[in-house]
Amino acid sequence: MDSKQSEGSERSMHEMVRSIFSVRMVVAFAMGFACGLPLLLTISLLQAWMSDAGVDLGTIGLFALVGLPYTLKFLWAPIFDRFTLKLFGRRRGWLLLAQLLLMVAIATLGMVNPVEQPWLLAFVALLVTFFSASQDIVVDAYRREDLRDEELGLGSSLYVNGYRIGMLLAGSGGLILADHVSFQTVYLIMAATMLIAVVTTLLAREPVEAEGTPKTLREAVIDPFVDYFQRPEALWILAFILFYKVGDTMASAMTMPFYLEIGFSKTEVGAVAKLFGFWATIIGGLVGGVMILRLGIFRSLWLFGFLQAISTAGFSVLALMGNSLSGLAAVIAFENFSGGMGTAAYVAFMASMTNKRFTATQYALLSSLMGIPRVIASAPTGYLAEGVGWFSFFIVCTLIAIPGLWILRRFSPERNGLMVEARAL
Incomplete structure (x- = not known):
């Protein structure tokens, strides 16, 4: 009995080590990084840019509203459950599209003049948060479907840590960069950094699709x-x-x-x-x-x-x-x-x-x-x-x-x- 328990314990430990160092965990971490990076680009970094440019505090405060897509994302989430972009699969197809559009939106945000074009800046910032929230939706779905049930805890922790590192790079890293280069250049660098997310999506496997997925928008x-x-x-x-x-x-x-x-x-x-x-x-x-x-x-x-x-x-x-x-x-x-x-x-x-x-x-x-x-x-x-x-x-x-x-x-x-x-x- 003791021998069997020992073998079972060793097998359990071996499986745990395999889970910790699996490719699935690397993907969870990288996708967390991709989701955390855009968040502060429309909050603290954008506020710093607008303050530096001389935009009044009232206008800066109103820009908090561009974050609404993060709290309303459940409204368009059914689209990602219902439709599949066949080239890369049900999850990776949408994820790749959201990431490419997000890169374009971040780069475009850096090209807008905060003083002369505040409304255009708000619109592009809203696009950034919309594509970022869309990426969040698909990444969350991907992680749930890609990881085994017993791996959800570790995968979630790596996702959250990747998210925090992405935020750190965009927030603290972006502010430090802004002391040496223009904010336009900072946003272009951040847009280029999203290539990490694109490469991860291209190399990741497509999760197995569950039976009974929605066939109509009403079902979704x-x-x-x-x-x-x-x-x-x-x-x-x-x-x-x-x-x-x-x-x-x-x-x-x-x-x-x-x-x-x-x-x-x-x-x-x-x-x-x-x-x-x-x-x-x-x-x-x-x-x-x-x-x-x-x-x-x-x-x-x-x-x-x-x-x-x-x-x-x-x-x-x-x-x-x-x-x-x-x-x-x-x-x-x-x-x-x-x-x-x-x-x-x-x-x-x-x-x-x-x-x-x-x-x-x-x-x-x-x-x-x-x-x-x-x-x-x-x-x-x-x-x-x-x-x-x-x-x-x-x-x-x-x-x-x-x-x-x-x-x-x-x-x-x-x-x-x-x-x-x-x-x-």
């Missing part, structure tokens, strides 16, 4: 929602997505004012966040992905959700400690590490809840819900912090993690087989 629009809401736990899944990271999100919305108010300088916060925060998030995502391979999505959600809550409570401890640089480093590192693990499991959970016949539409719907807590729950956090003080504020954010973990009980495989059922779809 209606059936994904009918299929989803026929599940007995459909509303609980939506509630879980809304609540699982809400405490973490609320705390994050107020961390910068908190750091500055208790006496840290902007340089200290920036240096610690860059040195400890970014890399802790990357390592947390990788560790989380490997742990999901071992523990499964459900157990990982429990563990990582608990760690997220504890890390939020760490801010309360820092509020009592005051201006302690070592305390700041410890809190930022732990919060980012646990947040990286939690995000990996969170994204993997959403992927596991989609039906492969309608992956693009169902995942777009679920991922759109991810942004709601960031906007709605974060809005009153300033008033709450003012009213109760920093220590109590972060305690409240910690306790708000409880509803998400309570809802998670309903998804126990032992309780109702939901995860097993979802993986079978």
Whole structure:
């Protein structure tokens, strides 16, 4: 018996190592990079360019509206489930088209004059976000269909880490470049960088198409929602997505004012966040992905959700400690590490809840819900912090993690087989 257990353990470890170093994981990482790169090109980098050019603050603020396609992407996601571009396949065909159009849109954005052509700039920026959101839709569907169910956690963590590195290149890298070359040149460089995505798409394999995919546009629009809401736990899944990271999100919305108010300088916060925060998030995502391979999505959600809550409570401890640089480093590192693990499991959970016949539409719907807590729950956090003080504020954010973990009980495989059922779809 011991010999068989040992052989089984060795085989399991061998399979895990093969999964970690598989081509599928490289593709997941590269596609994450491709999705993260365009995001800040229409936010922080564009804001910096417009400010540098002398555009008024009111106009700069209005440009936040060009990000709407990211929250509305479920509206056109059914097109990618219904139609196939036959040359490269159901997923790779659309992905290649979105990436090529995105490259053109990014390069064109750099050629527009922010002062003389603000409306044209807004239109081209909207095209960038539309093609970027379209790429997100297809990449999410591709990842769900390409990876085995047990690989979703690790694949999601690599995708998220690639996404963050893409954001870092476009945001920090773009700003540094802009000190040495024109913004027009920066946007051309970023457009050229998207060639990484094009090459990845050309070399990647096309996922096996599930049986029963939509044959009409009506089926592509209606059936994904009918299929989803026929599940007995459909509303609980939506509630879980809304609540699982809400405490973490609320705390994050107020961390910068908190750091500055208790006496840290902007340089200290920036240096610690860059040195400890970014890399802790990357390592947390990788560790989380490997742990999901071992523990499964459900157990990982429990563990990582608990760690997220504890890390939020760490801010309360820092509020009592005051201006302690070592305390700041410890809190930022732990919060980012646990947040990286939690995000990996969170994204993997959403992927596991989609039906492969309608992956693009169902995942777009679920991922759109991810942004709601960031906007709605974060809005009153300033008033709450003012009213109760920093220590109590972060305690409240910690306790708000409880509803998400309570809802998670309903998804126990032992309780109702939901995860097993979802993986079978």
